[in-house]
Amino acid sequence: xxxxxxxxxxxxxxxxxxxxxxxxxxxxxxxxxxxxxxxxxxxxxxxxxxxxxxxxxxxxxxxxxxxxxxxxxxxxxxxxxxxxxxxxxxxxxxxxxxxxxxxxxxxxxxxxxxxxxxxxxxxxxxxxxxxxxxxxxxxxxxxxxxxxxxxxxxxxxxxxxxxxxxxxxxxxxxxxxxxxxxxxxxxxxxxxxxxxxxxxxxxxxxxxxxxxxxxxxxxxxxxxxxxxxxxxxxxxxxxxxxxxxxxxxxxxxxxxxxxxxxxxxxxxxxxxxxxxxxxxxxxxxxxxxxxxxxxxxxxxxxxxxxxxxxxxxxxxxxxxxxxxxxxxxxxxxxxxxxxxxxxxxxxxxxxxxxxxxxxxxxxxxxxxxxxxxxxxxxxxxxxxxxxxxxxxxxxxxxxxxxxxxxxxxxxxxxxxxxxxxxxxxxxxxxxxxxxxxxxxxxxxxxxxxxxxxxxxxxxxxxxxxxxxxxxxxxxxxxx
Amino acid sequence: xxxxxxxxxxxxxxxxxxxxxxxxxxxxxxxxxxxxxxxxxxxxxxxxxxxxxxxxxxxxxxxxxxxxxxxxxxxxxxxxxxxxxxxxxxxxxxxx
Numbered sequence: 001x002x003x004x005x006x007x008x009x010x011x012x013x014x015x016x017x018x019x020x021x022x023x024x025x026x027x028x029x030x031x032x033x034x035x036x037x038x039x040x041x042x043x044x045x046x047x048x049x050x051x052x053x054x055x056x057x058x059x060x061x062x063x064x065x066x067x068x069x070x071x072x073x074x075x076x077x078x079x080x081x082x083x084x085x086x087x088x089x090x091x092x093x094x095x096x097x098x099x100x101x102x103x104x105x106x107x108x109x110x111x112x113x114x115x116x117x118x119x120x121x122x123x124x125x126x127x128x129x130x131x132x133x134x135x136x137x138x139x140x141x142x143x144x145x146x147x148x149x150x151x152x153x154x155x156x157x158x159x160x161x162x163x164x165x166x167x168x169x170x171x172x173x174x175x176x177x178x179x180x181x182x183x184x185x186x187x188x189x190x191x192x193x194x195x196x197x198x199x200x201x202x203x204x205x206x207x208x209x210x211x212x213x214x215x216x217x218x219x220x221x222x223x224x225x226x227x228x229x230x231x232x233x234x235x236x237x238x239x240x241x242x243x244x245x246x247x248x249x250x251x252x253x254x255x256x257x258x259x260x261x262x263x264x265x266x267x268x269x270x271x272x273x274x275x276x277x278x279x280x281x282x283x284x285x286x287x288x289x290x291x292x293x294x295x296x297x298x299x300x301x302x303x304x305x306x307x308x309x310x311x312x313x314x315x316x317x318x319x320x321x322x323x324x325x326x327x328x329x330x331x332x333x334x335x336x337x338x339x340x341x342x343x344x345x346x347x348x349x350x351x352x353x354x355x356x357x358x359x360x361x362x363x364x365x366x367x368x369x370x371x372x373x374x375x376x377x378x379x380x381x382x383x384x385x386x387x388x389x390x391x392x393x394x395x396x397x398x399x400x401x402x403x404x405x406x407x408x409x410x411x412x413x414x415x416x417x418x419x420x421x422x423x424x425x426x427x428x429x430x431x432x433x434x435x436x437x438x439x440x441x442x443x444x445x446x447x448x449x450x451x452x453x454x455x456x457x458x459x460x461x462x463x464x465x466x467x468x469x470x471x472x473x474x475x476x477x478x479x
Numbered sequence: 480x481x482x483x484x485x486x487x488x489x490x491x492x493x494x495x496x497x498x499x500x501x502x503x504x505x506x507x508x509x510x511x512x513x514x515x516x517x518x519x520x521x522x523x524x525x526x527x528x529x530x531x532x533x534x535x536x537x538x539x540x541x542x543x544x545x546x547x548x549x550x551x552x553x554x555x556x557x558x559x560x561x562x563x564x565x566x567x568x569x570x571x572x573x574x575x
Binding site: 099100101103195196197210236239240242302304305308309311312319323326327328329330331332333337338339340341343344345346348349352354357358360361362364365366368371374375377378379380381382383384385387419420434435436461 | 482488489491492493495496497498499500507508511512514515516518519521522523524525527530531532533534535536537539542544553556557559560561562563569571572573574
């Protein structure tokens with residue numbers, strides 16, 4: 001039986017029914033990884049085969065004794081390489097952490113492992129999650145499995161490509177400004193960023209702490225809901241994690257959307273969007289109407305200010321978060337230096353790549369005395385206004401529907417020379433992070449060249465279930 | 480009001496950021512920063528006079544806990560990743 005095209009839940013079901021063993025599942029995915037990795041480069045680290053088989057046998061035993069009952073028990077998963085895994089190298093795709101082996105496991109990963117999921121490897125990404133193409137990785141660019149001359153998106157490009165290439169049924173990514181949703185769209189898979197605080201950030205190497213969330217990337221909505229249900233929950237080790245009583249996300253996998261009111265921001269479709277993307281996303285809106293949902297165009301407002309506000313806030317937080325990389329406690333240290341100060345400077349200059357340095361510089365500037373009010377505080381005030389415009393929209397609508405990105409996956413090598421242009425392509429995704437909203441990106445057709453198109457469904461804070469329900473209903477109708 | 484990014488500014492910011500930018504890298508940093516700041520100046524089009532800054536959006540309140548040590552002695556684990564160590568401690572260049 002071919003296992004590698006199954007969803008995580010289908011595979012979990014076969015394993016629990018005893019039709020497939022955990023070792024068989026792991027072996028099949030490892031074979032695909034071996035075959036495809038020379039081309040795709042979705043993984044930075046693949047776990048050692050013997051260790052994986054040992055783990056698979058343990059999980060098998062747990063299932064047999066009834067200790068492990070999760071629908072994800074025995075399912076191989078991949079983890080983005082900015083999420084710490086004890087004894088497994090965690091690099092953030094940076095030279096500065098190229099040999100870093102964490103002494104602890106992130107809460108989200110621990111929860112997956114406690115459910116019996118088997119971590120098969122760590123996925124490639126933009127360095128420190130800064131980028132939209134996975135080309136800023138110290139470990140080389142990832143190729144889009146749909147067209148290897150194109151990028152998989154980013155920054156969770158390795159996780160999205162690994163799922164799209166059937167190297168793994170599901171993966172964890174992280175999303176600071178669209179880093180789960182945009183690569184999911186480019187790779188034709190499904191990705192979800194939950195409401196801020198739903199998943200513990202303990203063990204996620206911080207980029208923009210007020211924006212970062214861990215979330216699932218998988219082949220369908222049901223897998224995303226099951227993974228989110230498993231990894232969410234209050235964690236004493238992350239004081240911003242929430243004690244939600246409604247985290248039974250799989251209960252929202254329903255096909256009835258007749259009570260949903262869906263708002264479509266008209267400015268999302270005015271300029272900068274490619275015709276094929278517009279056509280496919282508006283066709284999805286039509287599908288929702290056919291299912292009985294009410295849809296309506298409206299003016300969201302402030303849309304064009306989200307990207308500059310986002311880059312100021314994210315860079316400011318990054319400049320502070322990344323000050324810990326100084327060549328003392330862990331990571332790379334420069335070889336030659338005269339004194340402590342020069343060691344810091346040379347270590348950081350040699351250890352960080354161009355995009356990371358660009359954001360540290362910008363972030364340091366906007367936080368510096370004399371510019372703090374004009375830029376950082378201005379961005380935080382803008383963020384407040386953006387949140388208000390979403391609050392207003394959600395008084396009328398349950399869901400906001402839009403594209404995940406203005407075009408399909410760009411060609412490799414075409415994005416990094418003009419960072420500002422690359423940043424502007426984040427226009428649809430960054431608002432959900434600024435306002436803390438749950439949002440899912442899922443496939444809604446292909447463009448004229450056969451490349452995947454993704455739409456995005458955004459809900460109000462804590463209304464993750466409406467997002468899951470709408471996405472699931474659309475997916476069922478589409479298939 | 481346009482903010483001018485000159486060489487002195489890049490020097491100042493790179494000292495704060497603990498980054499060494501020389502020659503071409505410095506010129507590139509200056510040009511990148513100029514473009515980003517010009518882009519960020521777009522926010523001046525919005526009136527934010529009466530708006531409080533949103534530090535967080537989830538309406539959380541301060542989270543307190545007792546200041547007690549809960550992890551054990553994992554000195555060896557912590558030092559395992561250190562680029563240089565001596566006698567169970569991090570080793571750094573002399574600081575005075």
